[in-house]
Amino acid sequence: MTRRRPLWRSEYWFVLVLIAVSYTLCALQTGPNPSGVAFLVQLATVAVILWVAEVRPRLRRIGWIVLAVAGIATAGTSLLGASGFYLDVVLAAASALAYLVAPMAIIAHIVRRDRVDGQALLAAIAAYILVGMFFTFVYNVIALVSSVATFGPDQPDSLTTQLFFSFTTLTTTGYGNIVPVSAGVQSVAIAEAITGQLFLVIAVARVVSGWTRRTNGAAG
Template sequence: MGSDNTERTRATPPKRKRGGLRWLSGYPLVLVFIAGSYWVTAFQDTDNLRAIVLLIQLVTVAIVFHTVRLRRSIQRVSWWVLGSSMVLSIAVLISGLVSQTLDVVLAIAVTLAYLVAPVVILSTELRRQKTDQQTLFAVVCTYLFIGMFFTYFYHALALWTPEPIFAGGQPDHLTNIVFFSFTTLTTIGYGNMIPAGAGVQSIAIGEAITGQLFLIIAVAHVASGWSHALRNPTQ
């Protein structure tokens, strides 16, 4: 009996207790950085994108790439692009360079980063057969990434075109743009900021439709997965 107990103890070592901050990883960590990205964007009361803001956005996307564990070939290209962008943003931050062309380049870089991030998350989650808390966090992160993508899409457009993107004399500051983007994405539409011109209005309509379609599809996917898990608890 004593030998049997010894063998069982050796075969099944006791489980280690997880640390209190172990949960702050993966998509929850991505969610924290998205919140930080939104915060620094919301307090950008100028037309120019500060390099430190770009750096925070790129770090957020880098965490996404680490979380979803892309293939090595894709990771190498992604890390090279992100690394180059980070070096550029740090150089701009140190040198203090300011120009309209540089602002447009930085805005486009953030826009592309926020476009790639939700695509990567969705492509990874659709391949998973399991619906759990990670799926829910992935859906929330993707939804917020879509709002940030349209934010910097509007911002790049505001920097590129000489005409203001809002009617009524509203400034094209990032503070106003991020507010307008998320109220459009959620179809709240307070009406205090109105897009000027058919081009910006069409983009706003596209964002509203995207937001509604995403919510419908995402809720249906999560509900279907959880329903399947309840019906088949052993799978």
Template sequence: MAADLTPDPIQTPRRFFDSTRLTQPGYGTVLLFIGIAYISCAWQKTTDPAEFALLVQLATIWAIFHATNARPRIRQLGTIVLLFCALATGIVWIFGYTGTITTTVMTAASLILYGVAPAAIVRHQAARTKVDGQTLLAIICAYILIGMFFTFAFGLAGLHSDLFGLGTQTTLSTALFFSFTSLTTTGYGNLIPATELGQTLAIMEVLTGQLFVALGIARVVTSWLPRRAS
């Protein structure tokens, strides 16, 4: 019997980052964008955040919508909001307009889109049948995005009120710190919401964060467990 000289197919190793899909960035790139957005929030030390920092948030969400191959209408919405806010920011810089209308609108837009972004990631992962490095990165990204959503919820609630009581300014940096200490149930106690809205948001974030961690771990463990032969 003649020997089979057909070469074995070359197996491509599994990678965290798929460099062949340049038009659709992987979750490693998305995580980098989120890190930049996080840092831009942490630098906002005044009650009136810079428009550029808010544009970074919208650009990050826009990248997430494209990375997760979100529905066309959602991607179009992200593009329209980003272009509109970029145009508004340019007008503010050119004419030297001062006020809180622009930052309020951009903060509200970031809040809404940050609420959609984790859902887009979950939908994208639900359509996949395997668990790999991209899945783990996706869970991390979605978890951080939940914290960013509540950051802007606290920031919007504190734009025109003393969210943490008298003597404590509700800056975007302060909202970011309080959001992630609530999300991770760290609770240092140095910041306590003084309004009913702030307290309600804090409880909602704690519950959302714990449920997401439980469901995310269940998703990974269930997919990695060996399946019994039927």
């Protein structure tokens, strides 16, 4: 019988730390322009997730190569002091793509597991936060390419604001102090709210079904 790994030794703790660092770097940005440093941390986070989530070796190697190329390109542009509209849009879109791939890899890992334990719970938390980060950069891309203020003239189109709005929408908290003004952003917000609720329902169902199997197995 394989010995069960203690929860404190789960690699998902490291993933959560990287996500927290990435979140903090985004929250500190008072403008809409993505940070190259934050993007490098995001790439490192996704690279670790591909390993922790036990993605197929071939896909993992391809992912690491793509991430390495993106990281080298980002570091090069930062060292050269390059900046501009197109670079900001590329960074924002790449961040959204990275935060789309990462939770999908984690969710696939949870589904493949034959039991629900503390590590599966940490994985679900990580995936949930990553979904919120994904929608944050969707709003960021929209803000960069749109000529209309995302949340009206009284709210700055900063990553800080977008991050706050994304997570209040994902959790359906809805304080009401930040409201999207365009039909496109409103549609994305609706999609995020639905995604957040479906994620919680599916996660709870997975935990309950896994716990039931463990209980029945123990009783048998």
